[in-house]
Amino acid sequence: MKTKKQSKAFGVLQRVGRAFMLPIAILPIAGLLLGVGSSFTNPATLESLGLSSVIYEGSILHTLLSLMANVGSAVFDNLALLFAVGVAIGMAKKEKEVAALAAVVSFLIMNTAISALIFARGGVDALPPNTTTVSLGITTLQTGVFGGIIVGLGVAYLHNRFYKIRLPQVISFFGGTRFVPIISALAYTLVGVLIFFVWPPIQRGISSLGQLVLESGYAGTWIYGIIERALIPFGLHHVFYVPFWQTELGGTAIIGSQVVQGAQNIFFAELAAGVDKFSVSATRFMSGKFPFMIFGLPAAAYAMYRAAKPEKRRAVGGLLLSAALTSALTGITEPIEFTFLFVAPLMYGIHCVLAGLSYMLMHILEVGVGMTFSGGLIDLTLFGVLQGNDRTNWVRIILVGIVYAVVYFLLFYLLIRKLGLKTPGREEDGEESRLYSRADYESARRGGNKGGKGGRGAHDFAVSALILSGLGGLDNLRELDCCATRLRVTVNDSSHISEASLRQSGASGVITSGNGVQVIYGPSVSVIKSALEDYIDAGAPPLGEAEDSENENVSPETDGKSQVMSGGATETLLLSPLGGTLVPLDKVGDEAFAIGALGEGIAIEPETDTLMSPCDGTVGVLFDTRHAVTVRTDTGLEILMHIGIDTVRLKGEGFSALVKPGQRVRAGDALIKFDLEKLKRSGYSATTPLTVTSEKGEIEVKTVRGGAVTVGQEILKVKTVN
Amino acid sequence: MRSFSYTVKDEVGIHARPAGLIAKKAKEYESAVTIEKDGRAVKATGLVAIMGLAVKKGDTVTVRVEGRDEDEAADALERLLREIL
Numbered sequence: 001m002k003t004k005k006q007s008k009a010f011g012v013l014q015r016v017g018r019a020f021m022l023p024i025a026i027l028p029i030a031g032l033l034l035g036v037g038s039s040f041t042n043p044a045t046l047e048s049l050g051l052s053s054v055i056y057e058g059s060i061l062h063t064l065l066s067l068m069a070n071v072g073s074a075v076f077d078n079l080a081l082l083f084a085v086g087v088a089i090g091m092a093k094k095e096k097e098v099a100a101l102a103a104v105v106s107f108l109i110m111n112t113a114i115s116a117l118i119f120a121r122g123g124v125d126a127l128p129p130n131t132t133t134v135s136l137g138i139t140t141l142q143t144g145v146f147g148g149i150i151v152g153l154g155v156a157y158l159h160n161r162f163y164k165i166r167l168p169q170v171i172s173f174f175g176g177t178r179f180v181p182i183i184s185a186l187a188y189t190l191v192g193v194l195i196f197f198v199w200p201p202i203q204r205g206i207s208s209l210g211q212l213v214l215e216s217g218y219a220g221t222w223i224y225g226i227i228e229r230a231l232i233p234f235g236l237h238h239v240f241y242v243p244f245w246q247t248e249l250g251g252t253a254i255i256g257s258q259v260v261q262g263a264q265n266i267f268f269a270e271l272a273a274g275v276d277k278f279s280v281s282a283t284r285f286m287s288g289k290f291p292f293m294i295f296g297l298p299a300a301a302y303a304m305y306r307a308a309k310p311e312k313r314r315a316v317g318g319l320l321l322s323a324a325l326t327s328a329l330t331g332i333t334e335p336i337e338f339t340f341l342f343v344a345p346l347m348y349g350i351h352c353v354l355a356g357l358s359y360m361l362m363h364i365l366e367v368g369v370g371m372t373f374s375g376g377l378i379d380l381t382l383f384g385v386l387q388g389n390d391r392t393n394w395v396r397i398i399l400v401g402i403v404y405a406v407v408y409f410l411l412f413y414l415l416i417r418k419l420g421l422k423t424p425g426r427e428e429d430g431e432e433s434r435l436y437s438r439a440d441y442e443s444a445r446r447g448g449n450k451g452g453k454g455g456r457g458a459h460d461f462a463v464s465a466l467i468l469s470g471l472g473g474l475d476n477l478r479e480l481d482c483c484a485t486r487l488r489v490t491v492n493d494s495s496h497i498s499e500a501s502l503r504q505s506g507a508s509g510v511i512t513s514g515n516g517v518q519v520i521y522g523p524s525v526s527v528i529k530s531a532l533e534d535y536i537d538a539g540a541p542p543l544g545e546a547e548d549s550e551n552e553n554v555s556p557e558t559d560g561k562s563q564v565m566s567g568g569a570t571e572t573l574l575l576s577p578l579g580g581t582l583v584p585l586d587k588v589g590d591e592a593f594a595i596g597a598l599g600e601g602i603a604i605e606p607e608t609d610t611l612m613s614p615c616d617g618t619v620g621v622l623f624d625t626r627h628a629v630t631v632r633t634d635t636g637l638e639i640l641m642h643i644g645i646d647t648v649r650l651k652g653e654g655f656s657a658l659v660k661p662g663q664r665v666r667a668g669d670a671l672i673k674f675d676l677e678k679l680k681r682s683g684y685s686a687t688t689p690l691t692v693t694s695e696k697g698e699i700e701v702k703t704v705r706g707g708a709v710t711v712g713q714e715i716l717k718v719k720t721v722n
Numbered sequence: 723m724r725s726f727s728y729t730v731k732d733e734v735g736i737h738a739r740p741a742g743l744i745a746k747k748a749k750e751y752e753s754a755v756t757i758e759k760d761g762r763a764v765k766a767t768g769l770v771a772i773m774g775l776a777v778k779k780g781d782t783v784t785v786r787v788e789g790r791d792e793d794e795a796a797d798a799l800e801r802l803l804r805e806i807l
Contacts, residue, residue, distance in 0.1 A: 598742035
C-alpha cells in the first residue's frame with residue numbers, strides 16, 4: 001500500500017519535473033541573448049576589452065546588442081507567465097492547447113483580482129515594501145514564479161478533470177474543452193482573493209526561511225549542493241532548485257530601483273545593471289556546478305576509461321568521451337552520471353558530497369559566476385570569463401577545478417579497482433555488456449537499411465523499434481514525453497519493460513517506479529522521442545529480418561483471429577472492447593455473472609464510450625435495448641458483452657447500435673456507442689462484463705492481464721478442445 | 723418427453739441474465755432441452771441462442787425436455803421460469 005502511494009507520488013512529481021522542463025528549455029537561449037547583449041553593452045566590460053570606440057551608445061552594433069539583451073530580458077521578466085503556461089501544457093493529459101489558453105486567462109484574472117483588492121485596501125502603500133510588483137501591466141503581489149506554478153498546476157488539474165464534461169442541452173455549447181477556460185477563470189478569481197489574504201504571511205515565512213538558508217552560511221550551501229545532486233536520479237532536481245533560483249528562497253535584492261527575487265534573477269539583474277561585483281549570496285546556488293561539471297565528472301569519465309579492460313577501452317571510449325564533453329560544455333551531467341549511478345551507487349554518493357563541497361568552496365572563495373541553465377564551459381565563458389575576474393573571481397573556478405579533476409580521477413580509479421565496481425568496460429566476459437549491445441544496435445540499423453527505407457529514417461526506425469519493444473510494445477504505452485535528457489514514459493505494466501532492449505537502443509540508464517519509467521539518453525532525447533512518435537504514428541511497422549522478436553510485440557497479425565493448432569484445438573485472443581480497468585467477474589455485483597451463468601470471462605470498468613469487437617466474427621444477438629451484443633467467431637465461440645449492470649431497464653436510452661445482427665465484423669470494429677456519463681448519472685454501474693461460451697464443446701478461458709487496459713489490448717485467451 | 727408453456731411476465735423479457743440462468747440450469751441435466759417461441763426452437767443450453775429468440779413480456783414460450791431425467795429437469799426449469807420471469 002505504502003509503495004503504491006509512493007510510486008503514485010513519484011509519478012506526479014515526475015510529471016511536475018517534466019512540466020518544468022518546457023519553460024526551462026527557453027532559458028539557455030534567453031540567457032545567451034541577455035548574456036552576450038548585456039556583456040557587450042556594459043561600459044565596464046567594453047572599457048576593459050578596449051572596445052569603447054567600436055561599441056558606443058547610438059552605434060548600430062550597440063543597438064543590436066541592446067536589442068539582444070532586452071529580448072533575453074523579456075523572457076526572464078515574464079517567467080511567471082511562462083511557467084503558468086508551460087506547466088499547464090506539461091501537466092495536461094490531452095487537448096494541451098486548451099490548458100495553455102486557460103492558463104493565460106487564469107494568470108491574468110488571478111493578478112487582476114489581487115490588484116482590485118490591493119487598491120480597495122489602500123493601494124500599494126498600505127502593504128509592506130517589496131511585496132508588490134507590476135506583471136503585464138497589472139499591479140499585484142510579488143508571487144514570483146510560484147504564482148505561475150500555482151496557475152499552471154491548478155489549471156492542469158481543472159483541465160484534466162473537466163475537458164470532457166457534458167453540460168445540459170441548453171448550455172451544451174459551453175461543454176467540453178470550452179468549459180475549461182470558464183471554470184479556470186472562476187476558480188482563479190477565488191484563488192486571487194485567497195492569495196491576497198494568504199500570500200503576505202507566506203511571503204514573510206519564505207523570506208525568513210530564505211533568511212535562514214542565507215544565514216546558515218557555508219554549511220547551508222553545502223547541504224543545498226548535496227540535496228540538489230542527490231535528487232538527480234529521481235529527476236526531481238528541478239523541483240528543488242527552481243525555487244532557489246527563481247523565488248524569495250534564493251534571496252531578495254534591490255537592483256537599481258527594481259526588487260528582484262531568486263538567485264538566478266538577481267544574477268541576471270546585476271548583469272543587466274552592470275554591477276561592480278556579483279552577489280555571491282546569490283551565485284552560491286550556481287557557481288558550485290562549474291568545478292565538478294567541467295573538471296570533476298570528465299575526470300571521472302577518464303578514470304572509468306582507464307579502469308576498463310584494455311581490450312574494451314576503445315569501445316567504451318566513445319561513450320565516455322561524448323558523455324564527458326556534454327558535461328563539460330553544456331553542464332548536462334546525466335549522461336555521465338548515469339553510467340556509474342546504477343552500477344556503483346557508492347560512487348554517486350561520493351559524487352553528491354563532493355558536489356556539495358564544490359558549492360561551499362565557491363561560496364567561501366567568493367566566486368560570483370551565474371548561469372542560465374547549468375554549469376558548462378559555455379556559461380563559464382559568458383558569465384565568468386567575459387565579465388572579468390574582478391567581478392566574478394572566475395579564475396578560482398579553474399584552480400578548484402584542477403584539484404577536483406585530480407580528486408575525482410583518483411577516487412574513481414582507485415575505488416573502482418579496489419571494490420571491483422562494474423563500470424562500463426569492466427563487465428565479466430559473457431555478461432551482457434553495452435559493447436555487445438552496440439553491435440546489436442548496428443545490426444538492427446543495417447537490417448533497417450536492407451528494408452529499403454535507407455539512411456537516417458531506417459536507422460531511426462530500428463532504434464524506435466528497439467525502444468518500443470523495450471517498453472513492452474505499443475499496447476503497454478500510456479504516455480510519452482521527454483525532458484532534457486530522459487524519455488519519460490507512463491506504461492500500463494512496468495513488468496513488461498526490458499532494460500536490455502532499452503540499453504541496446506543507446507540508453508545509459510533506466511529508472512522504473514510504479515508505472516513511471518525514465519529512460520536516460522542524454523541531450524539527443526528530443527530527437528529520439530520525435531522519431532519514436534513518428535514510428536508509432538506509422539503504425540509501428542515490424543522491422544522484418546532485423547528484429548524477428550519484434551513481431552510478437554509490434555505486429556497485430558494474430559490479435560483477434562483464431563489460430564488452429566495441432567489436434568483440431570483452436571486458440572483465440574480476445575481484445576478489450578473498451579478502455580478502462582479490468583475487474584474479475586465475481587466482483588461485478590451481479591449474481592448471474594458471478595456464478596458464471598453467462599460464461600467465463602472478465603469485466604471492464606469503462607472509461608471509453610464505444611464498444612469495439614473483441615475479435616473477428618459475426619454479430620449474433622443485438623437486443624433492441626442495445627445494451628448487450630454477442631459476436632460469434634468462425635470457430636464457434638459466442639462472446640457476450642453487456643454494457644453496465646441491469647441496464648436492460650434503460651430501454652435503450654443512451655445506446656446506439658452501429659452494427660446489425662448477422663453483420664461480419666473485424667476485431668476493433670465499433671459495435672455500440674453509449675452515453676457513459678448519462679449511464680453513471682442514472683445510477684447504474686457501467687461495469688461491462690465480457691463472457692465466452694461455446695456450444696461446440698469445452699473451452700478454457702485464461703485472463704491475459706489485469707488492472708488498467710486500453711481498447712484493443714489482449715485480455716483473454718480462449719482455447720477450445722474438440 | 724415433458725413439455726410446458728410459460729407466458730413471460732417480466733417487464734424486460736428474456737435478456738442476458740435470465741437466458742444465462744436458463745442455460746446453466748439446462749446444462750445440469752442429461753435430458754435434451756429445447757425452448758420454442760413462435761415455432762422457432764433452440765437448444766436451451768445455448769445462452770446466446772436463447773437470447774436470440776428475443777422473448778418479450780407477454781410472449782409465450784414452450785419448453786420441451788426429453789431424456790432420462792426429464793421429470794426433474796422439467797420441474798426445475800418450470801420453477802426457475804416462474805421465479806425469474
